[in-house]
């Protein structure tokens with residue numbers, strides 16, 4: 110069976126991995142290297158090399174697909190556990206940077222909530238569940254469960270993970286597990302307690318990263334896929350997909366029994382425009398936005414006094430330029446040589462105009478923010494910017510729209526990746542592998558694919 114995977118991000122690579130011993134697989138990637146958004150760069154400093162991840166720098170194991178893939182690839186000895194001290198998570202509110210309470214004691218001490226807000230939050234286990242089947246915003250869900258005050262604290266922190274606004278973010282697409290807990294246990298607290306692993310059970314760390322950055326996963330996949338005979342064609346832009354035929358920008362055509370589009374929805378729409386216009390229109394209903402990261406390496410002394418911070422979320426309502434800050438060097442000291450400190454600034458959601466600035470102008474804005482918010486006055490030793498214009502916005506009703514898209518796909522064509530059923534690396538791995546399994550079933554269809562050239 111011949112299967113073409115279009116897009117060599119982690120979803121496409123995972124699809125190819127799932128297929129590699131069961132089909133004749135070709136993976137087509139527009140860029141010079143596979144990996145898509147999953148990319149690690151080496152930055153030279155006078156102290157040695159710092160490794161900065163462009164997008165994800167670690168991923169959770171609660172959703173097991175990515176961790177499982179690491180094990181299948183034999184990367185056990187490359188797995189590192191980033192420090193997951195949630196007490197270092199801060200939120201900017203009313204121009205103050207305040208710790209987000211993550212334990213009952215921290216909650217009682219927190220200045221973010223009034224006593225009234227704290228009491229309402231503590232009533233969560235006794236709050237009736239709404240038994241909703243429809244989607245709602247993350248904010249509305251939290252307000253129902255933990256009250257408006259706590260929703261206004263936790264909403265921006267949770268939506269911040271998706272660079273989105275809690276009032277517009279779909280709870281089902283972003284934190285569907287919370288609705289599961291409510292449905293199954295009638296309360297988030299009760300559900301979490303019930304689902305807590307039993308003492309003594311061995312389990313992987315909550316989150317993992319890799320020696321050398323998450324790019325290690327991409328290189329291992331590329332090497333082992335080639336060893337298994339998968340053809341990986343980089344610098345290859347696909348222009349059109351019809352049932353059974355993939356047309357490249359250079360004009361040549363490849364035939365396949367099934368095609369997996371492991372692409373952001375706008376790219377998939379462009380490919381299906383002529384063969385499946387209704388599906389292309391449905392794909393375009395999924396909004397995407399710009400997002401970027403700027404990795405900065407400072408002399409360690411410049412970050413003196415910030416060692417209590419791990420991450421800071423800055424909601425849109427604060428009117429600042431940047432969206433968030435992650436102190437990567439404190440969480441993963443192996444990423445940067447001693448004598449230096451590595452941090453990553455997220456931008457694009459609070460002020461979309463930053464996406465259009467050149468690297469030096471952007472650096473100037475970020476340095477001003479770091480000076481005003483954190484007192485960092487030194488110039489960085491080195492820096493690197495990454496930008497994307499196709500980051501999914503998981504708006505209310507997202508999963509229903511994805512189901513509709515799936516029902517409109519031409520026979521033998523499948524979609525996978527961050528635009529659809531989960532943004533995180535584990536979700537992308539799972540979707541890639543599931544699409545591969547569905548593609549393999551195409552061969553059992555009674556009729557061969559119709560070739561419409």
Ligand SMILES: Cc1cc2nc3c(=O)[nH]c(=O)nc-3n(C[C@H](O)[C@H](O)[C@H](O)COP(=O)(O)OP(=O)(O)OC[C@H]3O[C@@H](n4cnc5c(N)ncnc54)[C@H](O)[C@@H]3O)c2cc1C
Nearest residue numbers: 116118119120139145146164165168347526527532533534
């Ligand atoms: C800033 C940021 C931080 C993140 N942090 C985390 C995190 O901490 N933890 C976590 O789990 N996840 C995180 N993520 C999410 C995760 O990194 C991405 O969702 C995931 O890597 C997307 O993978 P993908 O394969 O779906 O898409 P992509 O990586 O976008 O891959 C799509 C590929 O398709 C190719 N392509 C497009 N059009 C064509 C065409 N016509 N022909 C051929 N090829 C084409 C592209 O070049 C690209 O390589 C983060 C994402 C971002 C942006």
